[in-house]
Amino acid sequence: MSKTITVSITGKGPGTDAPSVGDVLDQLRDYFDLLGILEETLAEDGQSAIVWRIVDATKVNPLTFTIQAFARQYAVNVDVRADHVVDRSISGLRLLEQRNERPPYFTEPALVKAGRIFERVTNGLVQTEIATEGIPPVVLTPNVARVAAKNARSVLEPAGRPYKEIGSLEGYFQSVSRDGRGRRVLHIRHRLTGDEVKCFATGEAEKELAHREIDEVWRGRRISVFGTIHYRGPGRISQMEASRIRFLRSRSELPDIDDIIDPNFTGGLRSEDYLEKLRDGDLS
Numbered sequence: 001m002s003k004t005i006t007v008s009i010t011g012k013g014p015g016t017d018a019p020s021v022g023d024v025l026d027q028l029r030d031y032f033d034l035l036g037i038l039e040e041t042l043a044e045d046g047q048s049a050i051v052w053r054i055v056d057a058t059k060v061n062p063l064t065f066t067i068q069a070f071a072r073q074y075a076v077n078v079d080v081r082a083d084h085v086v087d088r089s090i091s092g093l094r095l096l097e098q099r100n101e102r103p104p105y106f107t108e109p110a111l112v113k114a115g116r117i118f119e120r121v122t123n124g125l126v127q128t129e130i131a132t133e134g135i136p137p138v139v140l141t142p143n144v145a146r147v148a149a150k151n152a153r154s155v156l157e158p159a160g161r162p163y164k165e166i167g168s169l170e171g172y173f174q175s176v177s178r179d180g181r182g183r184r185v186l187h188i189r190h191r192l193t194g195d196e197v198k199c200f201a202t203g204e205a206e207k208e209l210a211h212r213e214i215d216e217v218w219r220g221r222r223i224s225v226f227g228t229i230h231y232r233g234p235g236r237i238s239q240m241e242a243s244r245i246r247f248l249r250s251r252s253e254l255p256d257i258d259d260i261i262d263p264n265f266t267g268g269l270r271s272e273d274y275l276e277k278l279r280d281g282d283l284s
Helices: 021-042 081-100 108-121 142-156 205-207 271-280
Strands: 004-011 050-058 063-071 123-131 134-139 161-177 183-189 196-201 223-235 236-247
Touching: 004 021, 004 108, 021 050, 021 063, 021 081, 021 108, 021 123, 063 081, 081 108, 081 123, 081 134, 081 142, 108 123, 108 134, 108 142, 134 142, 161 196, 161 236, 183 205, 183 223, 183 236, 196 205, 205 236
Parallel strands: 196 236
Antiparallel strands: 004 063, 004 123, 050 063, 123 134, 161 183, 161 223, 183 196, 223 236
């Protein structure tokens, strides 16, 4: 069975703890929008393959929805992908409860969605719980959500002055264009954050891109870019001046276990005999 999630929502109002229709719908929409953003960020092709469907709902307090992952295309298995997406979402929300640190794969749009989920619990809802099998749930109360919302805002708008450093970024090729000054600009989707980064190509990088401007061929290809990274603040990339680029092999082109293992590595010797000869220097 594919991944299921339960979302429980408790509200408040004069004489009732029933949540408003708007708060329930907005809370569900923002969380599953967050899952969609994370899925596209995690996927090498940047595409969504999952449809989340409500398979059960309870009317007792709290109002609880059970949602299950289904494939967009018939006969496509999305179980592993759904597990990864849900686990990342819950661990990311929990990280923001604790400190102002960007969770892995949380792009700026994902952080905005998370912030809305937190803020709604401080203004209209009493509690939101998001749970799935195998990991501790996220339980948002007003006090917890207030801290988490502040942390999300801090990540989106970090304090500190802009700076730059020499380094490299790994991501997925999106497109090549030219800016108003005629410079070649490489657009990549950062592997860890999912944010799009503009890389202004110079030197060897510009020469390399001159041969790779057919976006349909190279889109989604893994790429490593080296140069000067400009930051708006701590951990927030503004742009990059790329001096070197390297197109990496796709996962399908990487060696598998059969390519790595040599069944005749010991030349027919038992492993213990091979190790003994190796220690004694008797191998030729």
